[in-house]
Amino acid sequence: xxxxxxxxxxxxxxxxxxxxxxxxxxxxxxxxxxxxxxxxxxxxxxxxxxxxxxxxxxxxxxxxxxxxxxxxxxxxxxxxxxxxxxxxxxxxxxxxxxxxxxxxxxxxxxxxxxxxxxxxxxxxxxxxxxxxxxxxxxxxxxxxxxxxxxxxxxxxxxxxxxxxxxxxxxxxxxxxxxxxxxxxxxxxxxxxxxxxxxxxxxxxxxxxxxxxxxxxxxxxxxxxxxxxxxxxxxxxxxxxxxxxxxxxxxxxxx
Amino acid sequence: xxxxxxxxxxxxxxxxxxxxxxxxxxxxxxxxxxxxxxxxxxxxxxxxxxxxxxxxxxxxxxxxxxxxxxxxxxxxxxxxxxxxxxxxxxxxxxxxxxxxxxxxxxxxxxxxxxxxxxxxxxxxxxxxxxxxxxxxxxxxxxxxxxxxxxxxxxxxxxxxxxxxxxxxxxxxxxxxxxxxxxxxxxxxxxxxxxxxxxxxxxxxxxxxxxxxxxxxxxxxxx
Numbered sequence: 001x002x003x004x005x006x007x008x009x010x011x012x013x014x015x016x017x018x019x020x021x022x023x024x025x026x027x028x029x030x031x032x033x034x035x036x037x038x039x040x041x042x043x044x045x046x047x048x049x050x051x052x053x054x055x056x057x058x059x060x061x062x063x064x065x066x067x068x069x070x071x072x073x074x075x076x077x078x079x080x081x082x083x084x085x086x087x088x089x090x091x092x093x094x095x096x097x098x099x100x101x102x103x104x105x106x107x108x109x110x111x112x113x114x115x116x117x118x119x120x121x122x123x124x125x126x127x128x129x130x131x132x133x134x135x136x137x138x139x140x141x142x143x144x145x146x147x148x149x150x151x152x153x154x155x156x157x158x159x160x161x162x163x164x165x166x167x168x169x170x171x172x173x174x175x176x177x178x179x180x181x182x183x184x185x186x187x188x189x190x191x192x193x194x195x196x197x198x199x200x201x202x203x204x205x206x207x208x209x210x211x212x213x214x215x216x217x218x219x220x221x222x223x224x225x226x227x228x229x230x231x232x233x234x235x236x237x238x239x240x241x242x243x244x245x246x247x248x249x250x251x252x253x254x
Numbered sequence: 255x256x257x258x259x260x261x262x263x264x265x266x267x268x269x270x271x272x273x274x275x276x277x278x279x280x281x282x283x284x285x286x287x288x289x290x291x292x293x294x295x296x297x298x299x300x301x302x303x304x305x306x307x308x309x310x311x312x313x314x315x316x317x318x319x320x321x322x323x324x325x326x327x328x329x330x331x332x333x334x335x336x337x338x339x340x341x342x343x344x345x346x347x348x349x350x351x352x353x354x355x356x357x358x359x360x361x362x363x364x365x366x367x368x369x370x371x372x373x374x375x376x377x378x379x380x381x382x383x384x385x386x387x388x389x390x391x392x393x394x395x396x397x398x399x400x401x402x403x404x405x406x407x408x409x410x411x412x413x414x415x416x417x418x419x420x421x422x423x424x425x426x427x428x429x430x431x432x433x434x435x436x437x438x439x440x441x442x443x444x445x446x447x448x449x450x451x452x453x454x455x456x457x458x459x460x461x462x463x464x465x466x467x468x469x470x471x472x473x474x475x476x
Contacts, residue, residue, distance in 0.1 A: 083348060083352065083389055084352045084355070084385055084386065084389055085385055095341075095344070097344065097348065098348055098352075099347065099348050099351035099352065100351075101323065101347065101351055102344060102347035102348040102351055105343070105344070105347055106340065106343075106344045106347075109340050109343070110340065118328070118331050118332070119317075121327075121331070122317070122319065122324060122327070122328045122331075125321070125323070125324035125327055125328070126305060126319065126320055126321050126324040128324075129321035129323055129324050130305065130306045130320075130321060133306070163306055163307055164306065167305060167306065
């Protein structure tokens with residue numbers, strides 16, 4: 001399971017992250033096609049797990065360098081590759097990008113996933129930020145005490161159903177389009193799809209009262225690159241398990 | 255339509271303070287409507303003006319902006335505080351995200367349980383001195399310019415200045431060896447708009463107190 005792939009790919013971005021953490025992510029699973037024009041573009045920065053969605057969406061080739069040990073993290077830190085001594089880190093376009101949101105924004109901007117003007121961009125920003133609040137709960141969940149985990153699943157479901165999903169259901173019902181903003185795929189769709197799929201792993205019927213979101217999820221999932229990403233054998237990571245949690249503790253907290 | 259932005263939040267720093275700094279530094283006058291009791295928050299929710307039922311919320315340019323980062327990004331974009339291209343925007347983003355992490359760490363001290371306060375303070379000291387301040391000092395040293403990105407004032411410089419004041423409030427000795435950061439703090443503080451914001455009577459909020467925290471707890475139910 002633990003594969004350490006070190007690739008010197010000049011053109012493709014390289015993601016540095018623990019595989020297990022990536023496993024825990026799941027979300028970074030939406031691959032979206034942005035149209036033929038983009039399919040032929042230069043590879044883009046690989047999104048740390050989360051961004052695999054956007055990268056895949058742009059049909060960007062990327063490599064991954066998985067962290068498995070504390071020593072590997074130390075090496076990156078000592079080599080001054082990490083601006084704030086942290087991963088995720090994505091090597092791309094001659095730069096070493098850190099900070100999840102910065103990486104997401106960079107990819108989104110480069111691949112027209114950030115709307116056509118400031119108003120659309122701001123709408124996308126607000127939707128993404130709200131969704132990330134929900135996503136954050138999912139990320140933290142495996143690290144809660146086992147006795148607290150079931151309670152937290154209920155809490156996440158409540159937040160999703162009462163606070164977040166109604167907003168997006170209303171947006172979709174309002175304009176009747178296939179994407180949240182500007183009638184084209186954006187970062188907001190990628191992050192929301194990712195979150196929905198990750199939640200469905202824990203609560204299979206979470207969308208039962210949201211017909212527009214259900215249709216939306218199906219439509220997005222059928223976009224060719226996303227579909228490929230959702231199939232076995234892709235770079236999408238499986239749900240987190242005990243090995244994942246232990247490895248993270250070993251790398252970051254020992 | 256072209257009225258002043260209206261900030262809806264609790265009368266304290268919290269997640270709105272960075273927005274106050276940015277608007278002030280950009281020379282934009284703004285109004286504030288404070289949420290002082292649970293009923294105030296309920297009313298905003300009932301009026302349907304809070305996208306995710308939360309504050310901060312900023313009414314500006316016909317929109318009801320929510321999510322502190324989205325708000326900051328909108329203001330930065332609008333007032334040319336976000337660099338001139340994608341690469342500069344990226345750098346500004348990376349730096350401000352790091353700043354947000356430290357800001358949140360320091361802000362969390364007041365709600366840390368008493369038996370964990372000491373270790374939290376040590377963590378703050380360590381991160382400030384060994385992770386964040388060195389990173390920003392290095393950026394400034396690298397290009398020798400007056401601003402973090404693109405030789406021009408941006409959101410990054412303003413939020414860094416805010417952060418440095420917070421660090422100073424926490425433990426002034428932490429700034430000791432960071433001469434370039436101190437110089438930047440002074441420089442930004444002397445900009446007319448920022449200078450005004452730093453004076454008593456401005457809309458800048460004081461550090462959180464136990465009393466204010468209790469008030470916040472009642473409003474936000476945490």
